[in-house]
Amino acid sequence: MKMIPNSLGRLIPDEIDGKKLKPFQGAHAGHGGGRKAGSPIRASVDYRDKLRASLDEVIDACEIKDGMTISFHHHLRNGDYLINMVVDKLAERGLKDLVLAPSALFPVHEPIVNHIKNGLITHIEGSMNGPIGRACSLGKMRKACTLRSHGGRYRAIQDGDLHIDVAFIAAPNADSFGNANGLDGPGACGPISFALADSLYADRVVVVTDNLQPFPVHPWVIRGGNVDHVVEIDKLGDPEKIVSGTTRITKSPTRLLIAEYVARFIDDIGIMEEPGFSFQAGAGGISLAFIQFLAEIMREKGLKAPFARGGSTKYLVDLMNEGLIGYILDGQAFDQVGVASLRDNPRHIETDPFTSYNYHTKGNFAPLVKAAVLGATEVDLEFNVNVNTHSDGWLLHGIGGFTDATDAHITMITAPLVRSRLPIIVDSVTTVTTPGETVDVIFTERGIAVNPRRADLLDRLKGSSLPIMSIEELRKIAIGMTGEPEKPEFEDRVVALIEWRDGTIIDCVRQLKV
Amino acid sequence: MSETKEIFVGRSEQKSDLYIRMKKKTSGGIALEMKSSVGAMFGSSIRRTLEETLKALGISDIEIDVDDRGALEYVIQARVEAGIRRLYDVKEPGCLPERKVGVTEPVRDRLRRTRLYLPGNNPDLMMNAGLFGADCVILDLEDSVAPAEKDAARVLVRNSLLSVGFGTTERIVRINPLSTEYGAADIEMVVPAGPDTILIPKCDTADDVKAVEKLIAEAEKKAGIKHKTLLMPLIETAKGSLHAYEIGAASDRIVALCFGAEDFTADIGVERTREGTESFVARSLIVLGAKAAGVQAIDTVFSDVSDEEGLIASTREAMAMGFEGKGVIHPRQIGPIYKVFAPTPERIEYALKVVDAIEEARSKGSGVATIRSKMIDAPIEKRARKILRLAEALGLLGGKKEKKE
Structure with missing residues (x-):
């Protein structure tokens, strides 16, 4: 295999499985070009009755053949029944060489591993974690997988890099015309916009619901005019696992300390008082705690954020209801309160990856976010961040919205400096998910490192009592505690590609030597 | 015990710790089986630490199985040493880890608003304990350690005193009472590692303090420690409360008298209440005794971590009574206590x-x-x-x- 270096010096295949690859050239080096993909032109006369009696009937109608690509969204998270259900049915039909294109997979989807082994699925385009990531690391997939961010997945579908033959869209709330959202029904999950690209660009689009309602279901997040078939099944998933009843703030004193540092940092650099202050925080332990600390400062100083970027939780919703946040722009709801707020509060707005994250657009709002608080598995001395593989080389996580969110004015990475002997700061990350040029500050319990590229931030931090230090110093502290780690050993074979937002390849993951 | 004795040491499946099975052998060298959650990065380093520790302890034949969950080097050393001590007589001082923390003279006169309790057998909590701004940490060998693990905790606490940077935080070790079989051994092993202060539980009389002081002085002399390790008697009985002044005046090493509510309420045969009415007089006696002896008075812990309002009320009352600090069982209690003690x-x-x-x-x-x-x-x-x-x-x-x- 011919390997070529990209602009970070990472070696990537020139070509893989017959597909020519484009090496990464810089976070914002891409300027588009070409024309978007399209779906087949259909006539409404043929769509007077879209309702099918069963999933089997739908699969028949879609004429699925060997080698096709089928897609799913992951809004039902670890409660999802649909992916396993459909894949099992395809296996029963003796199909083979299918490509699975989910926006993410969860531990509940572990049975997919068997379908990879038995030849039903050749590889995965999109995202994977846990057991499926492990299978990929062990070289179980016949072709190399591609990992993309949420925005990157939208772009790949839109640009025609990822052609979907059949999209299955789990819809907690739908009508027989195909209008759908995730706001009601037993499987209510909040947004379902990760499926927007699938609904616009797939050859065939199936809406699967367990809550068929009379026309019109509104808001029509998925528009009926894009939908081929609608089918009602018994149960889309396990409501308890789709959203949690409550999200809890971490009790870990170390994580709380890191969260407090982030809030104090934002206060110290004085951006909260500036117009358009906004932030992004997910459902991770540190992020949730950060929201609480930030809210305290906002209350004390009488400040307000015009908007915050979800995933939404009770904590974010409470802040909006208290008047500290003007709008929540939401891609995923993580708890019941988030779902109810999206349904009932007009200032809680569902956003899709096109609007929020897609690089090949005439603008997305990721750069309008002032402070994005994100997690990581490794950071290196160049500020490159890895969220995909662990230091032992296993591919265990998808990218999620990570690389898209790094377009924020300040990208903040939070992580304990040492986790069970593993130092978070390494000489060189196992896998580059996002380049150092997009990463501004690293927060740990023992110190905070600002990327030297951000002289403006260092300037604003003068007089701050926070433990600001160089990333080399942080590394030294970590290694002083843990000792110098060895590197895992890999085979030559490339098992996954890490795709940058613009479709270029920033790094690749190799098969683990075990 | 026969030569086939098998022992277990460490905590099973706990992060930052390891679990070891050991069995005596008379020949055949070291039979080491190892698995580790961080094996890909630290496998050979862990193996080296295990082998070197056994060698330093004079062990050349043993059967040893290790299940590591990311323990730092000094923890691995502590667990191996504790295990070997269960099987053999070990030549003192055992296998000391690389000293990363210098010996410094304890500071008598300092703030002691918060003293953070850390269970002495839990390495995962020790690593970051110095980061949360507590005035003092207490590495506890007494109530938070099960009798069967007292020996293992003692080695772990000694090693963490030598290896863990607690910053400017005062490092206090709570030993077991001398009336138990553990107390004297605690002093002998821990004092040479240079803690700032020894917290003496269940002090009833001045003699309790003097007995501890004598053993500490001997340990200091043996270890060549020039300074005097400080003392903090913990009063947690009716008898101790009535002797507060003489306990406080029993030694010039004493910096504070502390009150312990759990044992006190058990001693007088009542339930502990949120208001603390049952211990009001005892606490007053301790404040008076401490002030009369010219040392600080420190109140008990507030045990409901999630009740911040209760903590604040309890701290306000303690401050009004003359206490200068409180015990803390979770770092999140530190901030609220400081707010109360903050001057206007x-x-x-x-x-x-x-x-x-x-x-x-x-x-x-x-x-x-x-x-x-x-x-x-x-x-x-x-x-x-x-x-x-x-x-x-x-x-x-x-x-x-x-x-x-």
Whole structure:
């Protein structure tokens, strides 16, 4: 295999499985070009009755053949029944060489591993974690997988890099015309916009619901005019696992300390008082705690954020209801309160990856976010961040919205400096998910490192009592505690590609030597 | 015990710890089986640590199975040593880890608003304990350690005193009472590692303090430690409360008297309440005894971590009674306690004026300082300096620094 270096010096295949690859050239080096993909032109006369009696009937109608690509969204998270259900049915039909294109997979989807082994699925385009990531690391997939961010997945579908033959869209709330959202029904999950690209660009689009309602279901997040078939099944998933009843703030004193540092940092650099202050925080332990600390400062100083970027939780919703946040722009709801707020509060707005994250657009709002608080598995001395593989080389996580969110004015990475002997700061990350040029500050319990590229931030931090230090110093502290780690050993074979937002390849993951 | 004795040491499936099975052998060298959650990065390093520790302890034949969950080097050493001590007589001082923390003379006169309790057998909590701003940490060998693990905790605490940076936090070790089989051994192993202070539980009389002091002095002499390790008697019985003053005055090493509510309520045969009415008199006696002996008084822990309001109320009451600190069982209790102990801006302003007036008077050679023709006597000066010290610790002084005496 011919390997070529990209602009970070990472070696990537020139070509893989017959597909020519484009090496990464810089976070914002891409300027588009070409024309978007399209779906087949259909006539409404043929769509007077879209309702099918069963999933089997739908699969028949879609004429699925060997080698096709089928897609799913992951809004039902670890409660999802649909992916396993459909894949099992395809296996029963003796199909083979299918490509699975989910926006993410969860531990509940572990049975997919068997379908990879038995030849039903050749590889995965999109995202994977846990057991499926492990299978990929062990070289179980016949072709190399591609990992993309949420925005990157939208772009790949839109640009025609990822052609979907059949999209299955789990819809907690739908009508027989195909209008759908995730706001009601037993499987209510909040947004379902990760499926927007699938609904616009797939050859065939199936809406699967367990809550068929009379026309019109509104808001029509998925528009009926894009939908081929609608089918009602018994149960889309396990409501308890789709959203949690409550999200809890971490009790870990170390994580709380890191969260407090982030809030104090934002206060110290004085951006909260500036117009358009906004932030992004997910459902991770540190992020949730950060929201609480930030809210305290906002209350004390009488400040307000015009908007915050979800995933939404009770904590974010409470802040909006208290008047500290003007709008929540939401891609995923993580708890019941988030779902109810999206349904009932007009200032809680569902956003899709096109609007929020897609690089090949005439603008997305990721750069309008002032402070994005994100997690990581490794950071290196160049500020490159890895969220995909662990230091032992296993591919265990998808990218999620990570690389898209790094377009924020300040990208903040939070992580304990040492986790069970593993130092978070390494000489060189196992896998580059996002380049150092997009990463501004690293927060740990023992110190905070600002990327030297951000002289403006260092300037604003003068007089701050926070433990600001160089990333080399942080590394030294970590290694002083843990000792110098060895590197895992890999085979030559490339098992996954890490795709940058613009479709270029920033790094690749190799098969683990075990 | 026969030669086939098998022992287990460490905590099974706990992060930052390891679990070891060991069995005596008389020949055949070291039979080591190992798995580790961080094996890909630290496998050979862990193996080296295991082998070197066994060698340092003089062991050349043993069967040893290790299940590691990311333990740091000093923890691995502590667990191996504790295991070997269960099987063999070990030549003292055993296998000391690389000293990463220098020996420093303990500071008598310092803030002790918060003392964070850490179970002595849990390495995962020790690693970051110095980061949360507590004035003191207590590495506990007493109530938070099960009898069967006292020996293992003792080695772990010794190793963490040598290896873990707790910053400027005062490092206190709570030993077991001398009336138990563990107390004397705790002192013998821990004091040479240089803790700042020893917390003596269940002090009933001055003799309890003196007995501990004697063993500490012997251990210091043996280890060549020049300074005096400080003492903090913990009073947790009716008898101890009634002897508060003589306990406080029993040794010049004593820096504070502490109250322990759990054992006290058990001792007098009542339930512990949120209001603490049952211990009000005992706590008052401890404050009075401490003040009479010229040492600090420190209140018990507030045990409901999620009840911040209750913690604040309890701390306010403690401060009003004359206590200068509280025990803490979770780092999140630290912030609220500091808020209560923080002096008001008016008091800081006044304290600054007092100190300025005194410095000015002294520079002019006058023994008497006044503010608005009111004389400042020694107690006022003392209180003012204490307030400024507190304010400085809390970062409330801004540019205004306390001038040194």
